[in-house]
Amino acid sequence: MINNRGLLTGILGKKHRDPISNTSFLLRITICTFIGMYILAMLIWGGGFLNPQQFLDLFNNNAFLIVIACGLTVVMIAGGIDISGGGVTALVTMVCIVYLDDHSGSVIGSLCIALGIGITFGLVQGILISYLDIQPFIITLAGMFFAKGMITIVSAVPRTAAQEAFVTLKQFRFEIPGIGYYGKTGNFIPAKIELGVIVAIAVVLVVAVILKWTRFGRNLYAVGGNKQSALMLGINVRRTKFYSYLLAGLLSGIAGYLYLLHTGAGDAANATAAEIQAIASAIIGGTLLTGGVGSVLGTLFGVLILKTMTSIVVTSGLREPYWQSITTGLMLCFFILLQSVVLALREKGSLKLSLPEWIKFRRKKSGTDSTP
Amino acid sequence: KSTKKGVIKVGIVNNPPSESGYRAANVADFEKVFTEANGYKVSTFYSLKNDEQLNAAAQFVTDGVDYLLISAAATDGWDTVLKSAKEAGIKVFLFDRMLNADESLYEAAVVSDMAKEGTTAVEWLKAQKLPEYNVIHIQGAMGSDAQIGRTAALDAEFAAGTMKKVVQQTATWDEATAKQIVESVINSKEKFNVIYAENDGMAKGAVAALDEAGITHGVDKDVVIMGFDCNKWALRELLAKNWNYDGQCSPFQASVIEEMIKKLEAGEKLSAKKVISEEKGFDARTITQADIDTYGLGE
């Protein structure tokens, strides 16, 4: 038949796509948007945005959400969904307080309980979803219901932790020397980071490493990309899915403890709608609900973007109450459209022109590479 | 800092006005009092979610407001924020709802005494001298100050055995859910003669169920209807003798707080840590149109 290898590679060599994948492209959009948004806020409203503590508070206040969102990202990459995160978080806060205060428990013990609850949820949900093939949405929704129901069975009224060792731990802060702001009376208040932030950042890093460099992490992407193919490539699809839910459960447990460390309160209303916010953060960070694409770093910035939007709305001094939600909605809408339009343009190739020189260079190089 | 001399920066954390008629009146009250014309620069944040409220309060602190006014969606988890406010020299007022934190962390609380509202209502109920009390108790969203206060009084009666609990369910302030709860009792054919709903909307839902089942309600009828908040439309139901009782919950705390702020600005000390709004309950037998005009919320 017809043939000419050299010619073929010549042709093929010309048609390489950009080396950055959509994943990292979306990640870049997210990061740039966040930085741009924050700088803009600093310029326009100043005030709190110039206060380093406010930036750190983004982390202080949302450490738990970051952790939940990380777990969710893992599950979403594998093509699933887990909406039990918020419920489990709330349950953990309540059970830990009851244990600490009513059963004079130790801090270590409560930590174990938190992890235990998380792992139990992950275990049960994981088994049901991956080994019995049940739709993850139903199971995790039921998980959320169950957790919320259990909270009030554990304690009908909201509680505040009083156990001394725990309160000390809760009040622990890292002070950043040299950075801070001045209070009303002219006293210097150093900027502070809560313990939870360290944990949350550690979680992000660990999960990022898992996703990028471990076999399990890569299997997640394969399963999310196409589970039939993954199966035939010799990946244990069920086990991979199972572990993803287990990890998400564990992270929800950790998130619960972080929540407790932040507020010290147990309440059925804790972390309401955290799951929706976590999903939103993950998606804003470039993770697809359909699976196979995503990164935790993106999710981290997703959380930051989402929360900065709220901050901006609060600061902007909108008095009419309904405008707050509407503005948040509009900003979200704007961001989503931006993401979609940029992606579409990129697909069309009109964006290629503006790409930096080194990419073009690499394309040329790889073209010649493949010619023997 | 950026504040002009004489302008007082105030941050308000409240529940969204859409929560209830009560809340709408409350929000309107604060908007009326704390205006630029009166010398205030106000930022507000509305949410029913505890963590969002906490975040916003923290932001007001870092934003450097002079006064922070809080109506907490949930009572617990506030002390971290309050401490940082104290550290930054920001003065905190609580309004409408108490929260679970040390007294030293805030200047004063201007609140409704929800527990007292509950007791007033239950005392009224006892005074009706019904032959027996079979009560359907429809609760608000669990964990809110209003629910806790209004439930406590009735729970005490249930425990003492003076009243019988037919059913006690939360409808999370939702009218349609309240209707379903009552419907379910009717279908089970259990006897009841009192419906104690923790706000007006849920009472209205309950009444809709009674109407469909052909059960009469109101003054000298089969079932006694009790609600809270004193919405105008609810008080009109009282006037029409379709309902029996409505407990007031005063949403007007703004001017009291403003006075306190003025005092503090003038360098005076505050006299009381806790100011409790004057509230009463209305009986269908005694209510007048004048009452509706003075005390009714909404249009």
Add this chain to the structure above:
Amino acid sequence: MQNDIVLSMRKICKAFPGVRALQNVDFTLYKGEIHALMGENGAGKSTLIKVLTGVFPKDSGQIHMAGINKEIYVRSPQEAQKLGISTVYQEITLCPNLTVAENMFIGRGNYLFVNWRSIEKKTTEILAKLNIPARANQQLSTCSLAVQQMVAIARSVDMDCKVLILDEPTSSLDENEVAKLFSLMRELKSRGVGIIFITHFLEQAYEICDRITVLRNGEFVGEYEIKDLPRVQLISKMLGKELDDISALHNRRELQAGSDATPVYEAFGLSSTESAKGFDFKIYKGEVNGFTGLLGSGRSESVRAIFGADKITGGRVMVSGKNVKIKKPRDAMKQGIGYLPEDRKQDGIVEDLSVRENIILALQVMNGFFRPFSKNEAEAFADKYIKLLGIKTASIDTPIRQLSGGNQQKAILARWLLTNPKYLILDEPTRGIDVGTKVEIQKLVLKLAEDGVSVTFISSEIEEMLRTCSRLIVMRDRKIVGELRDEDMTQAKIMHTIAGEAAQNG
């Protein structure tokens, strides 16, 4: 001899609801042999492979492997890999969202951490060795079908295996790549690997295989030494009857020489976003023409532009002498154009819908949103074409996903035949189709032409095109570089046209 058996399967049975896909099938594979597994579409070849590799559980039967004394039970592809069975499945089964390197190494071996540098290095080596035009860190979805297929093969070959299974690996490869694959297979064979090779190309089987096992309708027909089985016999064993004489097809070609009337379809400077460069093209009533060229020369893109499947960026189109606008497939369908896409799985079948719904889909759309066919009508339509094309399906309501690859292709063909097109574009209609049916399709094309339908026929098999087409358009580098008709249409001429200028380009 017994000791040399690496794999034996005895009395394998497998049934799906309504279909007995395998009944008492025996299969024996020796060390260092290449064993062809042949049969019509739906004969059960892929199913046998999937049973062997644990994708489907078997209903009964035994599997033995050399070195293991007991009967083995393979529960998942993973276990099969562990046992030293590596497989390239019929539909490409790689993960499009991962890079080429990852696809090569994922799911293999026992590692905890991924060493990106090492896998990329190894991949680059393999790619270079096999001359696959892809980069190690390229996302797989950006590679063409053929490259993906080659990557899948490279992956399996790279595994240290005792048994290598290739299920129709050559269906989307060009001859050069096939040759490369064959030399690779020979190398493995000399290392003692047993290879199971499934193909519908008889020449390929005869070129490389040692023995042949034939399946028909899920039943075992026999196992033969290749030298004892002439082609004609092989075909009759596969089909259960003699193959029609295809030389007759040649003669009819004269009949359809183009008329001078207005063309049925005519395009001027047509171009699309998918980089089909402006080209002119026309086709007359009752004509069969073909696009030919190398892999990736833009044949598919050109016909996609004709059908409006990609976004059209320029050009003018006339149908039967009238100016028309074809911006999207719907417009083309309204003009009586039909298009059988190249990528059956992505562009063709609607997986979960029944065979019936898949067949009537296009006609239904043309019939209009407010006029659905009644169930009876739909069944009548579908039944007619299931019979006509001999589509093997358990029932008319079976989800099309459950059909064998070739039968899916036939169903999609039926979809377009049903619309009674004036002009039908067939992009690789015979890919993955068995010999018998291939001839049927070619006959069908000629029959359509006789009935006045214009057909554009694209195939990677030049012989097939020579047999059916009266005019060939030669493409290179997304441009039309020549047009051949009648006596010019020979292998050599085509090669020449393609290569002619290429030589100058150097």
Add this chain to the structure above:
Amino acid sequence: MAKGLNKFARSQLVVPLFALFLLVVFNLIRDIEFFSISIITNNDGNTVLSGNIISIINGASELAILAIGMTLVTASSRGQDISVGAVAAIAGSIFVSVLRGNQITIPIILIAFLASCFVAVMFGVFNGTLVAAFKVQPMIATLIMLSAGRSIAYWINGGATPTVSSPLLVNIGGFIPGIPIPTPIIIMILFGVLIWLLLRFTNLGLYTQVVGINEKSARLNGINAALIKLLSFMILGVCVAISGCINVCRIGLINHETLLLDIEMDAILAVAIGGNSLGGGKFNLSGSVIGAFIIQALTVTLYAMKIPSTAVKAYKAIVIIAIVVISSPIVKEYALQLRNKLFKKPAKIMENCENNGELTI
């Protein structure tokens, strides 16, 4: 006959129906009178039916209607609309504000309904455009309305919970004189029939499924995929408007903060319990409707059992999990194998193993 039975056994409706059946049996055992229906005269002097069955079906009306729309959206766009509750609040507010501005008569009610329908459909178009044209994932596209919807409703209401009262509205939310069945049930049935006709006499069903399963293929076969997605969101908009208006009529008051609160979760759950894949593609509307009934029956049962209100959710979760576990193909397969073992029908094993033909991962 046997074949028909076999086919039924394999249909996706078996499990939801079975679950419903179990709930019924459970209730009968608990209280033999549970399903008794009585005829009573209500406060408006109408003779009406009353009883738990009526309560269940009546209470499930909104959910069932929403579940129908949600099924279509799920099928075509492979995702779910999580803003239905919020948009229903908007629709309800529009309904109420039109009614409050006028003397309430039947034409005015119709106009009010059409206005709310229009607005809800416009929001459907908004969501649908994001999904279809901008390729945003449905859950995230509708997140916008989820966060802004109830505030928009507040803005329309210009404050808190306005009430409307008129006997006509009571007729819609309760009973029409002379008809003993609650009007919401009648509306639900009418709407169901309408949708059935739509599916029967147009290609909506086929197109929706094709778009949901393989969008590329849909386009190549001349289907405008974006339009179909948009259409499904618009239909959901109509569903939302209907259920919002019904809900307002039930009480005669609009509380935009609590109206159909969290209904989106229940609607999605109904779709899933009905055996539909949340990943889109093939769908079965009756499954979703049965799913809605199951959820409502469960709620009514739990109310009747006087489970402490706060713990209701935990019990609900357990029942839901039980239902889906029974319906899991793998459990079904085990059950069939067990049956074959017990009743010794080895010859038929092959035909009976339902799922071994499919790749179960």
